[in-house]
Amino acid sequence: MxxxxxxxxxxxxxxxxxxxxxxxxxxxxxxxxxxxxxxxxxxxxxxxxxxxxxxxxxxxxxxxxxxxxxxxxxxxxxxxxxxxxxxxxxxxxxxxxxxxxxxxxxxxxxxxxxxxxxxxxxxxxxxxxxxxxxxxxxxxxxxxxxxxxxxxxxxxxxxxxxxxxxxxxxxxxxxxxxxxxxxxxxxxxxxxxxxxxxKARKKDTDYSLRLQRSLRSGWYLYFLFYPIPVIPRKLFYTLWIQLKTKVLKGDLKALKAVLLAMLDVLLAIPKIIKNSNRLSMKQYKEYQKLEETKLxxxxxxx
Known part of the structure; x- marks a missing residue:
């Protein structure tokens, strides 16, 4: 059955x-x-x-x-x-x-x-x-x-x-x-x-690795799906948030994660080009109107 x-x-x-x-x-x-x-x-x-x-x-x-x-x-x-x-x-x-x-x-x-x-x-x-x-x-x-x-x-x-x-x-x-x-x-x-x-996750030994993978996946998604004019602003904003809330407050693990995530994106350029399926600006705006994900x-x- x-x-x-x-x-x-x-x-x-x-x-x-x-x-x-x-x-x-x-x-x-x-x-x-x-x-x-x-x-x-x-x-x-x-x-x-x-x-x-x-x-x-x-x-x-x-x-x-x-x-x-x-x-x-x-x-x-x-x-x-x-x-x-x-x-x-x-x-x-x-x-x-x-x-x-x-x-x-x-x-x-x-x-x-x-x-x-x-x-x-x-x-x-x-x-x-x-x-x-x-x-x-x-x-x-x-x-x-x-x-x-x-x-x-x-x-x-x-x-x-x-x-x-x-x-x-x-x-x-x-x-x-x-x-x-x-x-x-x-x-x-x-x-x-x-x-x-x-709350205890930040103290875990894999905190930096988790942050690195989280950042890079977000950046992968920008390049894969977002309309090109939107990407620079999104990249700058996410980078600034990490610097403002973590790195400038002395979180060296976060700095390491940011730098490695940036390197990961550069190395993934061939995969990004191969798998790109960009939203039109109209589709992007429609998608942004949807409710945020409830986690x-x-x-x-x-």
């Missing part, structure tokens, strides 16, 4: 996080209409053994060496046979008890929706209150690890850009969806808990 939903997870060296997530979504995995595929991106812990021993029903694929999050997500999307593909991070789980029925209803209600992005609570613990008065609406982009694709839409746009490595694939896809007349909607009825301490939710937002 062809599944209606695929739950797709990429993981690397986070067995405990993944184990917690799988326990939380077990009630979904046992449904006939659901398949689950996990891509292990070259883990060096015992993630693979854990999955093989405890979840033989899950389809497991492996990258012999780490290829990156975006490459792995492309592999997963290419394997699903379902009508809808749900991507979640290995440290994220559903708080909403029956998200599948809500997702199905939302897609059925609007055939132009190509992708739905969930309401995300970022914290190590689940929120005390899950009440929310928000309603669904169309927006520019989506959360990479908390979304569901209509696979008919996925097949009409290019794969995620694996050369981005990390960050930016969501906006890359969003521009292509926009040009193909597909819509992205925020779905607040489906609440997920991303078990991450945002963070707090109970007091209601």
């Amino acid at each position: 062809k599944p209606t939903f695929s739950i797709l997870i990429t993981t690397k060296n986070r067995k405990d996080d993944l184990a917690f997530t799988l326990v939380k979504i077990q009630h979904l995995l046992i449904r006939e209409a659901v398949e689950c595929i996990i891509c292990d991106d070259g883990s060096t812990d015992d993630t693979v053994l854990f999955l093989q021993s405890n979840y033989p029903e899950i389809q497991l694929i492996q990258n012999k060496k780490s290829e990156g999050l975006i490459y792995s997500r492309n592999r997963l999307m290419s394997l699903t046979k379902a009508e809808f593909a749900i991507s979640i991070d290995d440290d994220l789980h559903f708080v909403t008890e029956n998200p599948l029925a809500i997702i199905q209803k939302a897609f059925d209600a609007n055939p132009q929706i190509g992708l739905l992005s969930f309401r995300i609570f970022w914290d190590l613990e689940a929120p005390e209150s899950t009440d929310c008065n928000e309603v669904s609406y169309r927006m520019k982009s989506f959360a990479g690890g908390a979304n569901v694709w209509r696979m008919a839409a996925w097949r009409e746009v290019p794969n995620y850009p694996a050369w981005f490595m990390f960050y930016g694939e969501e906006d890359f896809a969003s521009y292509h969806l926009f040009k193909s007349k597909w819509e992205i909607h925020y779905l607040p009825e489906v609440l997920v808990n991303h078990r991450v301490n945002i 963070y939710w707090k109970p007091e937002d209601k």
Whole structure:
């Protein structure tokens, strides 16, 4: 029987996080209409053994060496046979008890929706209150690890850009969806808990690398999709913000990230030229009118 939903997870060296997530979504995995595929991106812990021993029903694929999050997500999307593909991070789980029925209803209600992005609570613990008065609406982009694709839409746009490595694939896809007349909607009825301490991330050893990749992906996107007259102003603004808020306050890690991101853009010029799919000025203005992407939710937002 062809599944209606695929739950797709990429993981690397986070067995405990993944184990917690799988326990939380077990009630979904046992449904006939659901398949689950996990891509292990070259883990060096015992993630693979854990999955093989405890979840033989899950389809497991492996990258012999780490290829990156975006490459792995492309592999997963290419394997699903379902009508809808749900991507979640290995440290994220559903708080909403029956998200599948809500997702199905939302897609059925609007055939132009190509992708739905969930309401995300970022914290190590689940929120005390899950009440929310928000309603669904169309927006520019989506959360990479908390979304569901209509696979008919996925097949009409290019794969995620694996050369981005990390960050930016969501906006890359969003521009292509926009040009193909597909819509992205925020779905607040489906609440997920991303078990991450945002404030502590700046102290992580990979802070500079994350910032570098975030900056360069934003700059890649400018050159790939923005009308040429818009690019200089956008570049200058983002560079000035980094200098003003980080570098000039003594954040040397941020300075390193900015310089390396600039170098990355120069090295990526051949790929940018090959993959460019620029919006017209009219399309750009229409896209800018869409609501900003909703990535963070707090109970007091209601």
